Amino acid sequence: xxxxxAEDAVALIPxxxxxxxxxxxxxxxxxxxxxELVRQKKSGLSLISNDAATPGKGVGxxxxxxxxxxxIGTHIGLNPKAQQQMLGNxxxxxxxxxxxxxxxxxxxxxxxxxxxxxxxxxxxVEEGKRKIEVDGKPYLLETPLRADFxxxxxxxxxxxxxxxxxxxxxxxxxxxxxxxxxxxxxxEHIVPIGVIAPDHVVTxxxxxxxxxxxx
Amino acid sequence: xxxxxAEDAVALIPxxxxxxxxxxxxxxxxxxxxxELVRQKKSGLSLISNDAATPGKGVGxxxxxxxxxxxIGTHIGLNPKAQQQMLGNxxxxxxxxxxxxxxxxxxxxxxxxxxxxxxxxxxxVEEGKRKIEVDGKPYLLETPLRADFxxxxxxxxxxxxxxxxxxxxxxxxxxxxxxxxxxxxxxEHIVPIGVIAPDHVVTxxxxxxxxxxxx
Amino acid sequence: MDAQAIIARRVAxxxxxxxxxxxxxxxxxxxxxxxxxxxxxxxxxxxxxIGTGPIPEQGMSHPLLTDAGGRPISALPGAATFDSAxxxxxxxxxxxxxxxxxxxxxxxxxxxxxxxxPGKMVPGMGGAMDLVTGxxxxxxxxxxxxxxxSKIVAKCNLPLTSSRSxxxxxxxxxxxxxxxxxATLLETAPGVGVAEVLAVTEAELTVxxxxxxxxx
Amino acid sequence: MDAQAIIARRVAxxxxxxxxxxxxxxxxxxxxxxxxxxxxxxxxxxxxxIGTGPIPEQGMSHPLLTDAGGRPISALPGAATFDSAxxxxxxxxxxxxxxxxxxxxxxxxxxxxxxxxPGKMVPGMGGAMDLVTGxxxxxxxxxxxxxxxSKIVAKCNLPLTSSRSxxxxxxxxxxxxxxxxxATLLETAPGVGVAEVLAVTEAELTVxxxxxxxxx
Numbered sequence: 001x002x003x004x005x006a007e008d009a010v011a012l013i014p015x016x017x018x019x020x021x022x023x024x025x026x027x028x029x030x031x032x033x034x035x036e037l038v039r040q041k042k043s044g045l046s047l048i049s050n051d052a053a054t055p056g057k058g059v060g061x062x063x064x065x066x067x068x069x070x071x072i073g074t075h076i077g078l079n080p081k082a083q084q085q086m087l088g089n090x091x092x093x094x095x096x097x098x099x100x101x102x103x104x105x106x107x108x109x110x111x112x113x114x115x116x117x118x119x120x121x122x123x124x125v126e127e128g129k130r131k132i133e134v135d136g137k138p139y140l141l142e143t144p145l146r147a148d149f150x151x152x153x154x155x156x157x158x159x160x161x162x163x164x165x166x167x168x169x170x171x172x173x174x175x176x177x178x179x180x181x182x183x184x185x186x187x188e189h190i191v192p193i194g195v196i197a198p199d200h201v202v203t204x205x206x207x208x209x210x211x212x213x214x215x
Numbered sequence: 216x217x218x219x220x221a222e223d224a225v226a227l228i229p230x231x232x233x234x235x236x237x238x239x240x241x242x243x244x245x246x247x248x249x250x251e252l253v254r255q256k257k258s259g260l261s262l263i264s265n266d267a268a269t270p271g272k273g274v275g276x277x278x279x280x281x282x283x284x285x286x287i288g289t290h291i292g293l294n295p296k297a298q299q300q301m302l303g304n305x306x307x308x309x310x311x312x313x314x315x316x317x318x319x320x321x322x323x324x325x326x327x328x329x330x331x332x333x334x335x336x337x338x339x340v341e342e343g344k345r346k347i348e349v350d351g352k353p354y355l356l357e358t359p360l361r362a363d364f365x366x367x368x369x370x371x372x373x374x375x376x377x378x379x380x381x382x383x384x385x386x387x388x389x390x391x392x393x394x395x396x397x398x399x400x401x402x403e404h405i406v407p408i409g410v411i412a413p414d415h416v417v418t419x420x421x422x423x424x425x426x427x428x429x430x
Numbered sequence: 431m432d433a434q435a436i437i438a439r440r441v442a443x444x445x446x447x448x449x450x451x452x453x454x455x456x457x458x459x460x461x462x463x464x465x466x467x468x469x470x471x472x473x474x475x476x477x478x479x480i481g482t483g484p485i486p487e488q489g490m491s492h493p494l495l496t497d498a499g500g501r502p503i504s505a506l507p508g509a510a511t512f513d514s515a516x517x518x519x520x521x522x523x524x525x526x527x528x529x530x531x532x533x534x535x536x537x538x539x540x541x542x543x544x545x546x547x548p549g550k551m552v553p554g555m556g557g558a559m560d561l562v563t564g565x566x567x568x569x570x571x572x573x574x575x576x577x578x579x580s581k582i583v584a585k586c587n588l589p590l591t592s593s594r595s596x597x598x599x600x601x602x603x604x605x606x607x608x609x610x611x612x613a614t615l616l617e618t619a620p621g622v623g624v625a626e627v628l629a630v631t632e633a634e635l636t637v638x639x640x641x642x643x644x645x646x
Numbered sequence: 647m648d649a650q651a652i653i654a655r656r657v658a659x660x661x662x663x664x665x666x667x668x669x670x671x672x673x674x675x676x677x678x679x680x681x682x683x684x685x686x687x688x689x690x691x692x693x694x695x696i697g698t699g700p701i702p703e704q705g706m707s708h709p710l711l712t713d714a715g716g717r718p719i720s721a722l723p724g725a726a727t728f729d730s731a732x733x734x735x736x737x738x739x740x741x742x743x744x745x746x747x748x749x750x751x752x753x754x755x756x757x758x759x760x761x762x763x764p765g766k767m768v769p770g771m772g773g774a775m776d777l778v779t780g781x782x783x784x785x786x787x788x789x790x791x792x793x794x795x796s797k798i799v800a801k802c803n804l805p806l807t808s809s810r811s812x813x814x815x816x817x818x819x820x821x822x823x824x825x826x827x828x829a830t831l832l833e834t835a836p837g838v839g840v841a842e843v844l845a846v847t848e849a850e851l852t853v854x855x856x857x858x859x860x861x862x
Contacts, residue, residue: 001664024477024514025500027493050514051554054500077553078500087551095552098476099518099560103327106515110731111738111780112318113331113347113354119522119563122593124546125555132328132347134358139328143349155494160686160724166414167505168478169494171514178739193724199381200415201726202513204696206666206688207741216448239693239730240716242709265730266770269716292769293716302767310768313692314734314776321731325515326522326564334738334779337809339762340771370710375470375508382721383694384710386730393523408508416510417729419480421450421472422525 001161004210009184010036012210013149016069018046020105020147020176025051025078026058028169030153030186032212034061046070048147050101050172052082066090072145074098097125100142102175108144109178115142150180154203156196157187161205164196177203186212216376219425224399225251227425228364231284233261235320235362235391240266240293241273243384245368245401247427249276261285263362265316265387267297281305287360289313312340315357317390323359324393330357365395369418371411372402376420379411392418399425431646433602436619437571439464439646441530441600444569445471452476452521452561454531455499457571461530474526476517476557481509498557521557522564529565531558533572533599535586538633540595540608542570543588555591562592574601580632582606582613603627605644612636617644647862649818652835653787655680655862657746657816660785661687668692668737668777670747671715673787677746690742692733692773697725714773737773738780745781747774749788749815751802754849756811756824758786759804771807778808790817796848798822798829819843821860828852833860 010033013019023029037045038061047068052075053060062068063081072094076082086093096104097119107115116139120126130141152173155166163185165173177183185208225248228234238244252260253276262283267290268275277283278296287309291297301308311319312334322330331354335341345356367388370381378400380388392398400423431439434457442464445451452474453459462484465471473482475497482497483504491502505511520526535543542562545555562568572581582599599606604627605617614636618627624641647655650673658680661667668690669675678700681687689698691713698713699720707718721727736742751759758778761771778784788797798815815822820843821833830852834843840857 024498025496027477027496027500051556073554075554075556077551083551083553095554097555097559098514098557099522099564102514102518106735107330109739110735111333111740113333113349113352115322115330116328116356117522118326118328119560119592121563122590123559124589125559130347132356134328134356137328141331141347141349158724162724162726164414165511165513167492167495167511168475170414170511171478174513175515178735178741198695198697198721198725198727199379199385201728204688204726204728204736205724206664206696206743207736239714240712242693242712242716266772288770290770290772292767298767298769310770312771312775313730313773314738314780317730317734321519324523325519326524332738334776334808336779337806338775339805340775373508377508377510380727380729382708382711382727383691383713385727386694389729390731393519393525413479413481413505413509413511416512419472419510419512419520420508421448421480421527422520 001205001208002210003213006032006036006212009033009210009212010040013042015042016044017149018048018147020048020150020180021059022152022171022173022176023058024168024171026053026060028153028171028173029058030151032186033151033184034059037062037067038065043067044069048072048145050074050098052076052079054078055081074101102172104142104145105172105175105179108146109175112144114144117142145179147180148182150176150183152177152183152185154185154187157185157190157211158193158196160193161208161211162196162201163203164200165202174202177207182209183207184210184212190214216420216423216426218428221247221251221427224248224425224427225255228257230257231259232364233263233362235263235365235395236274237367237386237388237391238273239383239386241268241275243368243386243388244273245366247401248366248399249274252277253280258282259284263287263360265289265313267291267294269293270296289316317387319357319360320387320390320394323361324390327359329359332357360394362395363397365391365398367392367398367400369400369402372400372405372426373408373411375408376423376426377411377416378418379415380417389417392422397424398422399427401427405429433573434460436602436646437600440605440644441569441571444598445528449527450474450480450525452526452529452565456532458530458532474520476521478512478514478517479505479509481506518560521560524564524566526565528567528569529561530569530571531561533570533581535581535583535588536570536596536599537583537586538613539611541586542591542596543586544591546589558591563594568596570596570599572601574603575630580630582631582633584633615641617642619644620646649789650676652818652862653816656821656860657785657787660814661744665743666690666696666741668742668745668781672748674746674748690736692737694729694733695721695725695727697722734776737776740780740782742781744783744785745777746785746787747777749786749797751797751799751804752786752812752815753799753802754829755827757802758807758812759802760807762805774807779810784812786812786815788817790819791846796846798847798849800849831857833858835860836862
């Protein structure tokens with residue numbers, strides 16, 4: 001783990017990169033990294049995020065300057081900007097069931113070639129997917145999702161990069177911290193080693209590449 | 216969640232039942248339930264457990280009175296009794312890679328029809344299994360494991376059954392607590408609601424059917 | 431009692447002590463208001479919480495504690511938080527005893543459509559498909575008709591949410607279940623007759639000899 | 647220096663600051679003893695710990711803190727514990743930078759056999775197959791020969807541990823890598839000549855012009 005400024009961390013991300021961003025309706029999203037993505041005008045991003053949040057919040061910020069060219073998520077209903085851009089074919093959007101979304105990220109991070117889920121069988125979701133029977137029941141084969149960068153927000157981070165999360169801000173963050181080539185983390189509090197007890201660490205330090213310093 | 220005595224909890228388990236037992240070399244195993252399985256002479260058990268522990272410890276206790284007829288695990292090398300019974304064909308043993316073992320249990324608990332793993336491809340482990348290519352790479356399709364009963368050992372349990380675990384005694388316990396029809400838990404300490412903070416709960420109470428009272 | 435209150439109150443009667451329950455947005459959210467105080471039911475919020483409590487008092491909300499719509503909530507004593515893989519492991523794995531969701535259409539064999547209207551804006555299915563596929567019991571809470579058209583249809587013409595049939599539909603006019611795969615009228619709303627329900631229901635309903643009124 | 651010390655000391659030189667490392671039982675366990683104190687390396691124990699420390703002092707061990715063999719260990723400041731799904735997610739997902747394992751045979755193209763001898767008691771593969779398949783770098787630490795027979799063979803006749811080739815083999819006589827899928831002699835042990843290594847190696851070894859001795 002290397003300490004880094006938000007500016008330098010985001011400078012690592014090239015235009016056109018695939019980024020995973022933690023958070024659920026903007027809760028548990030690394031806002032400082034998103035502000036910096038906006039400020040540095042990164043463009044053509046492929047965004048893997050549960051939702052499009054709301055305008056001005058979380059990943060919602062990326063839609064105002066049309067910085068996203070592709071999105072994989074589960075729901076964009078509360079961001080009119082994202083909807084407009086989807087309807088106008090400015091961004092291509094893959095909407096997938098939330099349980100499938102998180103399992104695909106987990107598969108990407110855990111070295112699995114995919115998972116079989118009953119979700120989506122017999123619906124539009126099964127289009128173009130392999131259907132596999134196990135014990136006579138049909139499942140969809142869902143493949144791994146990975147990103148170039150994961151932007152993760154933790155509650156506590158210690159000096160070796162161990163992370164813990166608070167309340168409903170955990171959501172996709174720990175999964176994404178395993179599923180990207182480079183993991184960049186912001187934390188509400190950076191604390192000495194030992195403040196997060198071993199049993200309370202959710203993301204072990206070795207998974208973290210960059211920890212954004214708190215000013 | 217219902218409070219119960221160890222005796223009454225184990226009385227629920229019929230001969231021939233499939234049981235999952237938490238623990239890794241006997242660490243994190245609900246010893247009181249195993250003592251009671253021995254005392255009540257339950258027989259013909261199908262045991263799903265990482266290893267056979269050592270004689271007199273953890274699931275190792277079940278081999279002394281030949282109570283196991285089938286075992287699914289990853290390693291039985293440190294229990295000579297289990298080895299003898301395997302070589303004498305008294306028990307049938309399925310040995311599978313540990314990462315596959317835990318993912319199969321997780322799949323069973325999380326409603327997946329299976330997972331694709333690269334582990335075992337090109338080895339004896341692939342015999343009889345479906346091989347599936349994703350992005351040109353071969354994977355083995357591994358199917359879910361479930362049990363009639365999961366015997367789980369926690370460090371803390373609160374009055375609604377929320378569980379947390381200590382150090383390396385966590386291992387398979389939280390996964391097994393999701394993958395059985397009936398979940399029976401022992402805990403080192405039973406504590407009031409709130410002693411385990413929401414962010415530190417590993418197994419939420421609604422997963423626990425029976426919590427064994429501490430005398 | 432208005433239509434929403436009738437539905438929410440009647441659905442609340444389906445919950446049992448100790449149940450793990452997931453409520454969708456809209457009418458389903460109201461169900462929590464009608465669970466008897468002395469009954470312990472665990473509400474899951476799929477963004478990572480069991481033990482969802484009411485909206486916090488002014489100044490007591492925390493920005494990192496919200497429901498799946500991003501609105502501030504509270505957590506009850508005994509609450510547990512977890513990541514999204516666990517949350518949907520609970521849902522898809524059958525650990526959620528009851529989910530209550532809204533619907534656009536339910537058809538005669540219990541299939542549900544509730545996530546997409548072709549040609550309109552598609553917001554995404556979120557967690558709906560996993561909930562309908564995985565929860566032990568699926569209850570649909572919705573108006574019986576919208577803009578004069580029955581939402582209990584012969585066959586869904588909107589895209590399905592799951593190949594799994596729902597267990598119960600509660601509307602402002604009726605309670606309908608699907609024993610043997612056939613839509614069956616179990617109860618009518620107070621002051622509503624069987625004939626009245628049949629008149630506004632597109633799906634063919636099996637009508638038992640005795641159809642009581644909801645006890646609310 | 648005895649054979650085991652040569653191997654463990656040489657393997658330790660392969661570790662880099664910040665590496666997440668998993669050591670198998672036997673000789674690999676000894677590697678930890680030779681990592682420079684000032685270098686921060688994270689050791690994973692696959693039963694659920696990153697930050698494995700040395701055997702605790704008398705009376706300081708805890709029954710719930712053990713290595714994968716069930717022996718008491720300690721945990722270093724900054725340690726983290728987790729369940730087995732996470733542990734093998736780390737392993738299979740390529741998050742473990744280096745695994746050091748024992749071997750029964752490694753063949754000319756780097757395939758490893760280390761879990762089963764047909765006809766003998768089969769204890770089980772435990773985590774070995776996942777480690778060899780998933781770790782970023784696989785180093786085999788073993789004696790060059792056993793009972794007079796080379797363990798670096800032309801072709802493994804024991805069952806393979808993985809279809810993936812290992813990256814490095816360190817023995818008491820040599821360091822061998824597999825560039826382009828060909829066993830290549832990189833170093834010899836102190837006082838051991840190239841000819842001596844070739845004489846006791848069944849596999850055909852590519853021998854570069856310059857084969858230095860290990861610097862221990």
